[in-house]
Amino acid sequence: MLLKRELTHLFLKEIRLELKQRYVLNGILLYLVSTVFVTYLAFTGTITSETWNSLFWIILLFVAVNGISKSFIQENPARHLYYYTIASPEAIVLSKILYNLFLMAILSILALLFFVLLMGNMIQNPGLFVTALILGSFGLSSVLTMIAAIASRASNNFSLMAILSFPIVLPLLMTLMKVSGSALTSGSWSGTLPLIIILLIINVAVILLAFLLFPYLWRD
Amino acid sequence: MLKKYWWKILSLLLLLYAVTYGFYVAIPETMILQTMRNLFYHVGMWFGMFTMLIVSFIYSLKYLKGFHEENDRVAIEAVNVGILFGFLGIFTGMTWANFTWGSPWVKDPKLNGAAVGLVIYLAYIILRSSVEDRHKRAKVSAVYNIFAFVLWIIFVLILPRLAGDSLHPATGDNSTPVLPMHLDPSMRTVFYPAMTGWILLGTWILQIRIRISKLKHQIED
Numbered sequence: 001m002l003l004k005r006e007l008t009h010l011f012l013k014e015i016r017l018e019l020k021q022r023y024v025l026n027g028i029l030l031y032l033v034s035t036v037f038v039t040y041l042a043f044t045g046t047i048t049s050e051t052w053n054s055l056f057w058i059i060l061l062f063v064a065v066n067g068i069s070k071s072f073i074q075e076n077p078a079r080h081l082y083y084y085t086i087a088s089p090e091a092i093v094l095s096k097i098l099y100n101l102f103l104m105a106i107l108s109i110l111a112l113l114f115f116v117l118l119m120g121n122m123i124q125n126p127g128l129f130v131t132a133l134i135l136g137s138f139g140l141s142s143v144l145t146m147i148a149a150i151a152s153r154a155s156n157n158f159s160l161m162a163i164l165s166f167p168i169v170l171p172l173l174m175t176l177m178k179v180s181g182s183a184l185t186s187g188s189w190s191g192t193l194p195l196i197i198i199l200l201i202i203n204v205a206v207i208l209l210a211f212l213l214f215p216y217l218w219r220d
Numbered sequence: 221m222l223k224k225y226w227w228k229i230l231s232l233l234l235l236l237y238a239v240t241y242g243f244y245v246a247i248p249e250t251m252i253l254q255t256m257r258n259l260f261y262h263v264g265m266w267f268g269m270f271t272m273l274i275v276s277f278i279y280s281l282k283y284l285k286g287f288h289e290e291n292d293r294v295a296i297e298a299v300n301v302g303i304l305f306g307f308l309g310i311f312t313g314m315t316w317a318n319f320t321w322g323s324p325w326v327k328d329p330k331l332n333g334a335a336v337g338l339v340i341y342l343a344y345i346i347l348r349s350s351v352e353d354r355h356k357r358a359k360v361s362a363v364y365n366i367f368a369f370v371l372w373i374i375f376v377l378i379l380p381r382l383a384g385d386s387l388h389p390a391t392g393d394n395s396t397p398v399l400p401m402h403l404d405p406s407m408r409t410v411f412y413p414a415m416t417g418w419i420l421l422g423t424w425i426l427q428i429r430i431r432i433s434k435l436k437h438q439i440e441d
Contacts, residue, residue, distance in 0.1 A: 146367060153360045154350040164347060167339040168368055171375035178382050198378050202371075209370060213363045216284050 003094075006087045010095035018103075021074065028067045032111055035059050040118040049122045049184040057177050060111055061140070061169065067107060068100050068144040069161040072152035084218065093145065093214040097207070100141035108137050128183035128192060132176050135199040139172040142206045149217050172202050228424055234417030238264070242410050258316045260410050264418040265309040266334070271419050272302030272426065273341070277369045280362040292358035293437075295365060296348065297429040299341050301422050306338045329379035336375060340368045 018025055039055050047055075072080075083092060112133065116123075123129045147165040151157050179195050242260040276298035283291040313331070314324040325331065347364055351357035 143371075150347070150360055150364050150367075153356060154347060155352070160347060160350060163339075163343045164364065164368075167336050167343065168371045170336055171371060171378055174382055175378065194381070198381075202374060205370060205374065209367050213284075213367060216359055217363050 003088065003091050006091035007095050007098070010083075010087060010091060011098055014095060014099035015102075017074070018099075024070060024074070028063065028107065029110070031066055032059070032063050032107065033114060035062065036111070036114050036118060043119070047119060050181065052119060052122050053177055053181045053184055055119075056111070056115055057136075057173060057180070059115070060108055060136070061166075061173060063107055063111060064104055064140045064144055065161060065165060067103055068141065068148050069151070069158060071096050071100060071145055071148040073148075073157060089215040089218040090211055092218065093149070093210050096149075097142050097145045097210065100145050101138055104137035104141045105134075108133050122184050124185065124187045125183040125189070128189060129180050131196065132180040132183065132199075135179075135196070135203065136172070136176045139176075139199065139203050139206065140169065142203065142210060143169050143172065146206065146210045146214070149214060153217060172199070175199050175202070227420055231417050231420030231424060234413045235421060238410055238414035238417055242414065245406050245410050247404065247407055255316055255319050256407075258312060259407070260414040262309060262312040262316055263411070264414045265305050265312060267415050268418040268422040269302045269305035269309055269337075272298045272305060272422050273337070273369065275426070276302065276365060280365040280369075283358060283362045284366075287355070287359070289354075289358065292362065293430055293433050294426075295362065296345075297426055297433060299344060299365070300429060301426045303338065303341050303345075304425070305418070305422060306334065306341070310334060310338070329382075333376040333379050337372055340372055344368065 036059060039059065043051065043055070144165055147161060147168065151160040151164060154160055175195055175198050179192055179199070182192055238260050242257055245257075247254070247256050276295045279291045279295040279298065282288075283295060313334075317326060317331075318324045344361060344364060348357055348361045351360055
C-alpha cells in the first residue's frame with residue numbers, strides 16, 4: 001500500500017515536472033514531426049510495406065531514446081538524494097517507467113497519425129498493429145528507463161544512451177517489426193500469438209530486472 | 221607444483237592435438253568438404269566466448285551481493301577475454317563462410333546474434349571508461365552486465381524463430397538438430413577435446429589478466 005501511495009505521488013510529480021518544463025515535451029514533438037517529414041521527402045512514392053514498417057519503428061525508437069534519456073538527468077542530484085530519503089527505489093523506478101509509458105503511448109499515437117497522414121495508410125489489421133504499438137510502448141519505456149538510469153551515472157550521457165540501448169532493445173524491436181509487419185500484409189491474426197507471447201515475456205523480464213537492479217544504481 | 225598447473229598443460233596438449241589430429245581425422249563426406257574441419261576451431265572459440273561471458277555474468281551478480289572489488293575485476297577481465305574469443309570466432313567464421321556460402325557475411329540469425337553480443341560488450345567497456353569513481357563504475361557496469369546478458373540470451377533464443385531458416389545447421393524446424401552428440405563419431409574425438417582446450421585456454425588468459433590488473437591496481441595505490 002505504501003508503494004502504491006509513493007507511486008501515485010511520484011507519478012503526479014513527473015507530470016507536473018513535464019508541464020512545468022514544457023519546452024522539453026515540445027522539443028520531442030518537433031523532433032518527431034521533423035524526422036517523419038524527412039522520411040516523407042526521402043521516400044515519397046517509392047515506399048513498400050516493409051520499408052514503411054521498418055521506418056516507422058526506427059523513428060519511434062529514436063523518438064523514444066530522445067524522450068526517455070532525460071528521465072534521470074532533468075532534476076539535479078541533490079533532489080534525487082531527497083527522493084531517496086522519502087521513497088523506496090522500487091517506487092522511483094516504477095513511477096519513472098509508468099510515466100515514460102504514458103509519454104510513449106502519447107508519442108506513438110501521434111507518430112502513427114502523422115506517419116499515416118504523410119506516408120499513406122498501409123495497415124490491413126488495425127487491431128494487431130495497435131497491440132504491437134501498446135506492447136512496444138511498454139517494452140521501449142521499461143528498457144529505456146533502465147538504460148537512462150545507467151547512463152545517468154556516467155558522463156557523456158547522450159551517446160552512451162544510444163550505444164547502450166540499441167543492441168539491448170533489438171530483441172524487442174525485431175519482434176515488434178515482425179508482428180506489425182504481418183499487420184501490414186494481411187488482415188488475419190494467424191501465427192502472431194507466439195510472437196505476442198515473446199513480447200510479453202520480454203516485457204515481464206525487463207520489469208523484473210529493473211525492479212531487482214535499480215536499487216543498486218540508486219544508492220551511491 | 222603439478223597440482224596447480226595440470227590444467228594449463230592439459231589445455232596445451234588438447235589444443236596441440238586439435239590442430240594436428242584435426243587435419244588428419246577422417247571426416248564424413250558432406251557438401252562442405254574439407255572445410256568441415258573448421259568446426260574444431262570456430263565452434264570451439266564460440267564456446268570459449270560463451271563460457272567467459274557466463275563467468276562475467278556470475279561475477280557481476282557476486283559483486284552486487286557483497287561489493288568486493290575482486291569480483292568486479294573478474295567480471296571485466298572475463299568480458300575482455302570473451303571479446304577476444306568473439307572476434308576470433310567471427311574471423312574464423314568469416315573465412316569459413318567465404319568458402320561455403322560465397323560471402324564473408326551473410327544474413328543469418330547466428331551471425332547477427334554474435335555481432336549484437338560483441339556490440340553489447342564493447343558498449344560495456346565504453347560505459348566503464350566513462351565513469352570516474354571506481355566503486356560507482358563497478359556497480360553501474362555490473363547492473364548493465366546483468367541486464368544486457370539476460371536480454372542478449374533472449375535475443376539469441378528468439379532470433380531463429382523471427383528470421384526463419386538459418387544457414388547454420390540445427391535451426392530449421394523439421395531438421396534434426398546437429399548437436400555435438402549427433403556429430404560423426406570420428407569428429408567427436410576431436411571436437412570435445414578441442415572445445416575443452418579452448419575453454420581452458422580462455423580460463424588461463426583470464427587468470428593472467430586478473431593478475432596483471434591486480435598488480436596495476438597495487439602500483440596505482
